[in-house]
Amino acid sequence: MTHRDEAAAVRPLTLAWVSRHLEAGERIVGCEALHGGITAEMRRLTIGTRDGGTRALVLRTFVNRERAEDCLNREACALTLLAGTGVPAPGLVAADPAAAHCEYLSLLMTHLAGRTVLGDEGLETRVPALARQLVAIHALRPAERPRGYVARTTAETVVVPKGADAAAWAAAIDVIRRPAPPWEGRFLHRDFQPGNVLFDVSPARPAEARITGVVDWAAASWGPADLDVAHCSANLALLHGPEWGLRFPEAYEEAGGVSAAAASERLYWLVRDALALSEEVRRVSQPWREAGRAELTTRAVEERLDAYVTALMDTHG
Template identity: 80%
Template sequence: MPDHDEAAAVRPLTLAWVGRHLGAGERIVGTEALHGGITAETRRLTIGTRDGGTRDLVLRTFVDVEHAEDWLNGEADALNLLTGTGVPAPGLVAVDPAAAHCEYSSLLMTHLAGRTVLDDEGLETRVPLLAHQLVAIHALRPAERPREYVTLATADTVVTPKSADVAAWAAAIDVIRGSVPPYEPPYEGRFLHRDFHPGNVLFDVPPAWPEGARITGVVDWVATSWGPADLDVAHCSTNLALLHGPAWGLRFAEAYEEAGGVPAAAASERLYWRVRDGLAFSEEVQLVSQPWREAGRTELTTQVVEQQLDAYVTALMDAPG
């Protein structure tokens, strides 16, 4: 039976649009709101097939979100590019970036097995898997490069937490006041996910064998771009630090290199990107921590996450080399 929960309900025009992209004899028999994202409404659609079986699709809708058209065009391009690469990404079914048919900009894609895992248990296994997956993404060399990366946070937009180590934060802010490290020859850009973190990676974890975890999918490709590998490394590191503690943020950078990843050669450049990403989180701690609480990490209050962020920024500034 269809799920009539308000959060799961699909708007009429969007429902009709989805229907036009189903196979003969198929219909939507159930919907479920998927939580964890910040900017998009995400729903799993259960599709009844003509042989009496079912299959799942995923619908992403951006409601009154600036740049939604550009983002969905970018995600559609990325999903098409990723087909056949070995990177476990959804397949594109249809996209309506300008909301020509739907109430809001929408994208329909295949559903991937697995689930996000944000618990502390099993991190020793998952962190190397995340690192290897990111190396595989960075190894892609598309015939046509995606758009250039964008960074929005600046030294002037940082919000220093009330209980922060003021000296460490002042030093960190000074780091990102400097010039942006280059990455064109003799440096090399990489294909970037640009929002790679545990919340956008799906795992299959055997209940009785956490060490047997494997990655089944990487989702949310709206920000795909081209730039220095350290951008993705830094972003995942910050997320791990806020979810699991500063040591795991530092550990991910090591795991990335152990997996064959190639960050910037100069320690100052690696520090620049890691500090810049950490400081960027200072502007939206409440926003990024809410989905984690909804996913079951209820102890990650805004205050706790701010403390984790302070500890991580301080650790970056204290780390040798």
Template identity: 75%
Template sequence: MSDHEDLGIIRPLTLAWASRQLEVGERIVRAEVLHGGISAEMRRLTIAMPDGGTRDLVLRTFVDVEHAEESLEREAGALAMLPGTGVPAPRLVAVDPTAAQCEYPSLLMTHLAGRTVLEDEGLETRVPLLARQLVAIHALRPAQRPRDYVALTTADTVVTPTGADPAAWSAAIDMIRKPAPPYEGRFLHRDFQPGNVLFDGPAGADITGIVDWASTSWGPADLDVAHCSVNLALLHGPTWGLRFPGAYEEAGGVLAAAPSERLYWLVRDALASSEEVQLVSRPWREAGRTDLTTRAVEQRLDTYVTTLMHTLG
């Protein structure tokens, strides 16, 4: 979603920097806020071309975000690597990760057609598409391996929802106190979920782009699958989160062989979401899912974690 604004929403140094990245005779004529991001400001820039046509770019700016330089360098590296791989993603135009020329660390990239689709309608069609796309991402073998995955959540930082099943949550928290199981490394998007996937076509039947590559890393395919699973559970109900690993395997993906190892990754990412319920539900409501109050999302998370522990634990 977007609200039309003028160029005043772009900070002067950043606007000047973005203008220097254009082709001869081009100029920025319009800017609008793109909603849905959590950590970054997103702006869509309309570029007037000498032949009278226009094209669009997207400006991504991290304002007072910890580790912004590293995040933008990771994203720039991923965007530079993805062309020709078959994975639809924006193309990198320019990046200023240290804010040497902009007010804040910024990245300029091409704009992709399509939109995020967060409503329940058509989910039966979209879930297999998500699974196939994630399998394709995990098949990538970059010349330079990204950093190893980072799991920021610990047993001591989990936020148990009010009214949650105490036994299930206690068992889940105890599970992530244990060392991570062994895994075969894969290239991970690390934030693959419906909010970072663009759809187009009838009822959103085609994926046109994957965005937000700032957390790319190397780790188990199970972790990306777990992240998409919990987001599906919170957006559309716990049943959809439980179904996604199967959809991933049906698309040709390979997960951990042992059920206990699969459960570890599913639980780890589910518990990570407990710390961000209020943060992640806000952009969903801004996108029109007003039913996803913080409390509603907490209840879905509790049901999802409890079901995982009762059926797989």
């Protein structure tokens, strides 16, 4: 495949739009699809520079119009707020929030080094690193707050997996029927989980993994820190087993994070996010399988979710 053929994978109007945001003398010489995105198509663009070298940009294309404008605006706002903060996030290059220039709503950003790591090996190092990074995000006090968080489930929309512990799930659903506990606002990533964190890690030395980037800020919000903790906990439980979901809140506090004071309040957020994932098990597990975790079938993930919800209710309920 030639460089010209690869560049043609970008739709014509979008290709022209990207080209207008390059430096003088630069051009697109390569295009590679990035896997793992759920809300949008992702492409890594190789840019030929004037001096004969290359650099990389990432093009995010929201082909699904549902919530696309909100997602793009949240991400563009977040990347602007994060510039210069020390949080390793992409830099915003350009945005087309109304598809005025591209075929679909599009966002262009800088490319970060590193890769996602979804395997079990090296978890003892990566989980504390994830916790430290999340504490750093929550410590930000932007001059302009992002939009408020969106709750992603209700007691009526929870999908109880086949064969699940009925009593545990009924008790968990009752938890989220209550009003949300009082909370102190923090800057949230809102989808902070291993699939959105990049690491520099050698296969020979997985214990030396170092975070190089945090991506996918399309749900960035203002809300309770416990909600980000709960989301990462639930994803760790589904990827690596319930014990890792239970471990993450402890790691967050060990890293200096502050959770809700009362156990019942912490349980509310942990359960809310776990139950929200019940509605999208198939959607979240597919990218994991594409990334090499073939054993994480929809059924296997449902079973882990059941075990995690049951463990939450046994431990905190």
